[in-house]
Amino acid sequence: MAITHNLGFPRIGAQRELKFAQEKYWRGEIDSTELATCGKQLRSKHWQQQSPLDFLPVGDFSFYDQVLDMSFALGNIPSRAVNQNNANNTELDTYFRVARGRSSKDTDNSCIHAGEMTKWFDTNYHYIVPEFTQDSTFSLHSEKLLLQISEAKSHGANVKPVIIGPVTYLHLGKEKDTSNKLALLDRLLPVYQQLLAELANAGVEWVQVDEPILVTELDQEWKQALEHSYQFLKNSPVKLLLATYFGPLQDNLAVISQLPVSGVHLDAINAKHEVADLIKSLPASSVVSLGVINGRNIWKTDLSTTLNWLEPIANELQERLWIAPSCSLLHVPVDLESEEQLDPEIKSWLAFAHQKLDELTTLQTALNEGRNKVSSELEANQTAINSRHQSTRVNNPVVQQAVANITPSLGQRQSNFNTRSKLQKEHIKLPLYPTTSIGSFPQTAQIRAARLRYKKDQISESDYTLLMQQEIQYAVDQQEALGLDVLVHGEAERNDMVEYFGEQLQGYAFSQFGWVQSYGSRCVKPPILFGDISRPKAMTVKWTQYAQSLTEKPMKGMLTGPVTILNWSFVRDDQPRSLSCYQLALAIREEVQDLEKAGVNIIQIDEAALREGLPLRQSQWQEYLQWAIESFRISANGVEDNTQIHTHMCYSEFNDIISAIADMDADVITIETSRSDMELLDVFDHFNYPNDIGPGVYDIHTPNTPTQAHIVELIEKAAQRIPAERLWINPDCGLKTRQWEEVIPALQNMVSAAQTLRQQKLKAAS
Ligand SMILES: CN1c2c(nc(N)[nH]c2=O)NC[C@@H]1CNc1ccc(C(=O)N[C@@H](CCC(=O)N[C@@H](CCC(=O)N[C@@H](CCC(=O)O)C(=O)O)C(=O)O)C(=O)O)cc1
Ligand SMILES: N[C@@H](CCS)C(=O)O
Numbered sequence: 166m167a168i169t170h171n172l173g174f175p176r177i178g179a180q181r182e183l184k185f186a187q188e189k190y191w192r193g194e195i196d197s198t199e200l201a202t203c204g205k206q207l208r209s210k211h212w213q214q215q216s217p218l219d220f221l222p223v224g225d226f227s228f229y230d231q232v233l234d235m236s237f238a239l240g241n242i243p244s245r246a247v248n249q250n251n252a253n254n255t256e257l258d259t260y261f262r263v264a265r266g267r268s269s270k271d272t273d274n275s276c277i278h279a280g281e282m283t284k285w286f287d288t289n290y291h292y293i294v295p296e297f298t299q300d301s302t303f304s305l306h307s308e309k310l311l312l313q314i315s316e317a318k319s320h321g322a323n324v325k326p327v328i329i330g331p332v333t334y335l336h337l338g339k340e341k342d343t344s345n346k347l348a349l350l351d352r353l354l355p356v357y358q359q360l361l362a363e364l365a366n367a368g369v370e371w372v373q374v375d376e377p378i379l380v381t382e383l384d385q386e387w388k389q390a391l392e393h394s395y396q397f398l399k400n401s402p403v404k405l406l407l408a409t410y411f412g413p414l415q416d417n418l419a420v421i422s423q424l425p426v427s428g429v430h431l432d433a434i435n436a437k438h439e440v441a442d443l444i445k446s447l448p449a450s451s452v453v454s455l456g457v458i459n460g461r462n463i464w465k466t467d468l469s470t471t472l473n474w475l476e477p478i479a480n481e482l483q484e485r486l487w488i489a490p491s492c493s494l495l496h497v498p499v500d501l502e503s504e505e506q507l508d509p510e511i512k513s514w515l516a517f518a519h520q521k522l523d524e525l526t527t528l529q530t531a532l533n534e535g536r537n538k539v540s541s542e543l544e545a546n547q548t549a550i551n552s553r554h555q556s557t558r559v560n561n562p563v564v565q566q567a568v569a570n571i572t573p574s575l576g577q578r579q580s581n582f583n584t585r586s587k588l589q590k591e592h593i594k595l596p597l598y599p600t601t602s603i604g605s606f607p608q609t610a611q612i613r614a615a616r617l618r619y620k621k622d623q624i625s626e627s628d629y630t631l632l633m634q635q636e637i638q639y640a641v642d643q644q645e646a647l648g649l650d651v652l653v654h655g656e657a658e659r660n661d662m663v664e665y666f667g668e669q670l671q672g673y674a675f676s677q678f679g680w681v682q683s684y685g686s687r688c689v690k691p692p693i694l695f696g697d698i699s700r701p702k703a704m705t706v707k708w709t710q711y712a713q714s715l716t717e718k719p720m721k722g723m724l725t726g727p728v729t730i731l732n733w734s735f736v737r738d739d740q741p742r743s744l745s746c747y748q749l750a751l752a753i754r755e756e757v758q759d760l761e762k763a764g765v766n767i768i769q770i771d772e773a774a775l776r777e778g779l780p781l782r783q784s785q786w787q788e789y790l791q792w793a794i795e796s797f798r799i800s801a802n803g804v805e806d807n808t809q810i811h812t813h814m815c816y817s818e819f820n821d822i823i824s825a826i827a828d829m830d831a832d833v834i835t836i837e838t839s840r841s842d843m844e845l846l847d848v849f850d851h852f853n854y855p856n857d858i859g860p861g862v863y864d865i866h867t868p869n870t871p872t873q874a875h876i877v878e879l880i881e882k883a884a885q886r887i888p889a890e891r892l893w894i895n896p897d898c899g900l901k902t903r904q905w906e907e908v909i910p911a912l913q914n915m916v917s918a919a920q921t922l923r924q925q926k927l928k929a930a931s
């Protein structure tokens with residue numbers, strides 16, 4: 166008898182109800198009761214939808230982030246966020262203050278900095294990093310989880326709370342002083358023990374304890390921490406299902422098999438080859454939960470092939486076999502049925518969260534009652550799988566041939582950087598410390614509303630073009646007035662830096678409602694890469710040309726690079742990622758060349774997700790970097806020497822991959838550095854990185870205006886590491902999430918900082 170369960174359900178809501186409620190609360194348009202009601206309704210709806218499963222997840226809902234929720238449950242709240250001055254301060258306000266730097270009640274815009282945010286393993290979800298000091302203490306605050314357990318039970322459900330395990334929790338966090346966070350483990354474990362006791366009191370039988378760090382390379386001390394922790398929790402009054410996901414266990418399989426837990430969940434999509442060894446290594450009483458439905462993509466599961474593999478395992482394990490998606494469904498959209506505009510053939514190949522759970526229950530019925538009980542479901546599934554395999558829309562021989570014809574020369578510039586740099590200086594006249602921005606300007610409600618009207622056919626294409634041109638004109642005027650040196654068109658016409666390109670490339674499909682949470686209330690709608698990629702026509706040229714027509718200053722063309730498009734799309738599972746990336750590289754190369762032909766002298770190719778896309782295990786980095794860097798080079802290097810190629814990356818910890826970054830050979834790289842006080846530049850200095858660098862001089866994630874003096878200070882620090890002649894001045898990242906009222910004074914200070922430094926340099930020279 167196989168048992169079904171789910172590791173987590175998307176909480177944002179099929180219509181992004183949670184996002185809209187969060188943002189209304191932050192704007193003061195609804196109160197905390199209304200926000201709580203929205204949360205309760207969503208949870209209730211989601212449990213209802215998961216009701217065919219044997220165990221429902223509880224604790225996967227969050228008003229911002231599940232890691233932050235864990236910090237609150239463990240009483241690990243940064244003291245700066247606890248506002249003692251405000252008697253009306255609620256826990257919700259404190260919570261949002263940690264998440265966002267301020268809460269809806271902080272009308273004074275007080276400068277409490279938000280908790281650091283970083284990506285959740287190799288996904289596009291971002292969590293709030295727990296903070297530790299040597300004085301950190303922990304205390305249990307389980308009220309919210311207990312309340313949700315009783316809510317779930319009122320649905321008559323078998324509940325399975327989901328918590329982040331103690332070792333992963335510590336591993337994910339950051340020491341804010343010189344302490345060693347592992348030393349905190351013994352303070353943390355009693356709180357976990359207390360939590361498990363409270364869950365038992367609430368009638369819980371199983372608790373899912375997530376320890377995804379088990380799919381990463383772990384030092385001996387972290388392996389020991391796992392052993393120590395689960396020995397400590399061994400006599401807990403609930404059964405523990407230790408959940409790992411996102412990859413194989415490799416040498417950690419030996420660790421996990423020694424842990425005294427009642428069950429283990431393995432990602433059987435990415436670690437199918439480890440299933441037999443895991444079963445062998447676990448005690449005969451242990452539950453084996455297999456993640457057999459891919460929780461990271463949107464493709465239908467091949468149910469018959471899965472059953473061929475799973476049936477013997479089910480026979481062997483009997484009631485010890487649990488089946489589930491490979492990981493939480495947080496990373497996929499909610500419901501395919503909402504999609505009305507997807508091509509029916511492509512739609513028939515897809516499964517979102519709802520459909521994945523349907524697949525799971527079909528597998529369960531087939532295993533427990535025989536395939537003939539679900540013969541029509543299996544037949545329909547097989548038809549869809551065959552249709553995808555055989556579709557002529559997937560394969561494009563011309564594209565396949567073009568990839569086969571790739572030679573190293575495609576990734577080579579004509580001359581080396583020194584020669585190019587001289588030519589570019591003659592061609593594009595720029596002052597010392599040239600100022601620029603990263604590309605996007607505020608995506609105002611007006612811009613989004615215009616796009617929505619266009620998508621709903623309420624305005625014509627020409628009206629929409631006109632509206633976007635007005636936005637471009639506005640952005641250009643502002644930049645002229647500010648005195649920036651290299652201008653951008655502002656990206657008003659782009660819904661998202663990846664989806665926008667997906668919408669225009671052949672081989673991509675895109676959804677209407679396929680939203681996935683990226684952080685807090687912010688969502689992305691990853692385009693669906695289903696076939697060979699080609700570019701039917703130019704994608705950005707007319708907007709850039711229009712922008713250039715409005716100014717004498719150089720206008721930077723703005724593209725997203727192949728690696729970032731790949732990493733932030735739902736990708737094919739029928740060919741290696743590297744192959745899809747090369748196809749994207751060829752398409753972007755054509756766009757770069759068209760921009761150059763149209764007279765655009767500076768072209769930025771954003772690779773925001775190149776560093777982020779590194780595999781979880783360092784042993785796989787080289788292989789990834791080889792094809793990723795080559796793809797970037799293919800996209801960028803088909804231009805004349807006097808065309809200047811820029812790239813941009815927001816997450817700029819380059820210590821381990823600086824030679825790969827240098828191999829990209831972009832003429833200019835703009836990076837995020839302001840919060841590190843320019844220390845992230847050390848590695849460029851030590852490596853003698855040869856090309857130009859624009860270290861971000863202010864953090865775009867906060868509404869605070871950087872002062873001119875602070876920017877000057879940062880640039881001076883940068884100039885201690887990189888020769889001034891090779892420095893550019895720009896913000897850390899794009900400005901799409903900011904408002905014009907914030908952008909203007911910040912850029913004013915940035916431009917005047919550059920002017921001050923130029924004058925200082927002149928004086929010093931005379
Ligand atoms: C740099 N980042 C990105 C990542 N991944 C990407 N694919 N793209 C990125 O930029 N990963 C790492 C980071 C994550 N950061 C962000 C930052 C900001 C957002 C964000 O603002 N998301 C928006 C949605 C953006 C979008 O696609 N907008 C569309 C649709 C707009 C919309 O919702 N329209 C409403 C009506 C609105 C109105 O009337 O005013 C509707 O359709 O109902 C568009 O502009 O057309 C968000 O709101 O969450 C994401 C990740
Ligand atoms: N050109 C993009 C890069 C973001 S990482 C922007 O400015 O938004």
Ligand SMILES: [Zn+2]
Nearest residue numbers: 773815898899
């Ligand atoms: Zn960026």
